[in-house]
Amino acid sequence: MRLTALLLASALLAGCASTPNNDPSGTWINQAAIDAASASGRLREALLAYGPNLEWQIDPAQRQASYSNGFELAEGRLQAAGEGRWQVTFYGDYQERLSVEDGQLVQVASEYWPEQQFTRVDSKEGPAPLGSRFEQALYRDYLGGDWLIEEGIGQGGLVRFQVDGQVEGLPGAERFALCLAGDCAAMSGENDSLWLQAGDQGSPWLFVHEGNQLRIFEAQNRAQFDEMPEYQPGPQRWLLKRRQP
Template identity: 85%
Template sequence: MRLLPLLLLGALLGGCASTPNNDPSGTWINQAAIDAARESGRLREALLAYGPNLEWHIDPERQQASYSNGFELAEGRLQSAGEGRWQVTFYGDYKEQLSIQNGELVQVASGYWPEQHFTRFQGSGEAKPLGSSFEQALYRDYLGGDWLIEEGLGQGGLVRFNSDGQVQGLPGAERFALCLAGDCAAMSGEHDSIWLQAGDQGSPWLFVHEGNRLRIFEAQNRAQFDEMPEYQPGPQRWLLKRR
């Protein structure tokens, strides 16, 4: 007589286990772009290939959805469009379609963007500024670990780029920021760029990420004084090797 209840319980648990998790709430990051940047070393190319949007924050209770592309932030009104599908309406009646597919948040291809995939961010759960979760994951995966200064000022020392934007061991720098989009990308063109800052003073640099080596060059402005800066690699300042 105990067999039937056990079979029913097994069926119930099996049904629960097979039910897809279509909850979109939380923060989602463009992990595909991060993975491509880590594997190739080419940050701008990876962002262009898998972006342009880098992070979504979804709050169904407030019917809000926001995204960041590394330069702009946009907030829209979230509405259900059926099981596992949502529509986000932004200012000016501009709309985006989202869905949950195989545990990923998918931004459906539209007249504005190609299809893009986002992975749920596994963080501490504390509220963070929109876009900072993607940056944290990118800094960790792309520049994380210890780097030895093989050439340049501070030769022989160790450098560490932290996920919160702090840098240790790089002479003349306390913080850094990778260029993701916007004016800094326009000014550096096809080159990857990084902002290095100490105190209130900072400046852009260009870099080449080659496997376990990171070359950092002075950014030389080729534009006229009344034009937008156009940076090209100047002399190499550092050669770092990941340990």
């Protein structure tokens, strides 16, 4: 009898475990874009291919759903649209459709966007500003680890890019931010760019991420003084090489 009861309990637990989790609550990030950027080194290309949206935060109890695309934040009203499916209505009656499939949040293809998929992040980390979870995961996967300055100011030193946007060991910089979308992307064209800042002073830089090498170039403005800046790579300032664990 005891063995039968244990087998029955195991079967019930297995059945529960195989039931899809249709709960959309929590924070979801575009891990596919991060993985593509980490594999290829080309950040803008990966964001365009797998974005444009980077993070969703969903609260069914409050009937709220918000997303970030790295430049804009949008908050909408969440409504159930069948089992495992939801509709989000934004200002002006603009709508998006969501579903949870195999543990992934799917933003259904629409006339505005292609289909996009998002991975839920650990809820134990607590609430965070919209978009910050994606940035933290990107900084960890794309720039994480120890980088050695092979060429440039501070040659021989170690550089660490932290998930909170701090940078250690890069001369003249205390904080950094990767360009994800918006004006910085428009001004950089096809080039990847980042912002480096020390104190209240900062400036844009262009970079090339190739395998375990990171080349950082001065951003030279080719536009006229009355035009929107148009940055092209100037002289290389640093060559960093990531140390293998």
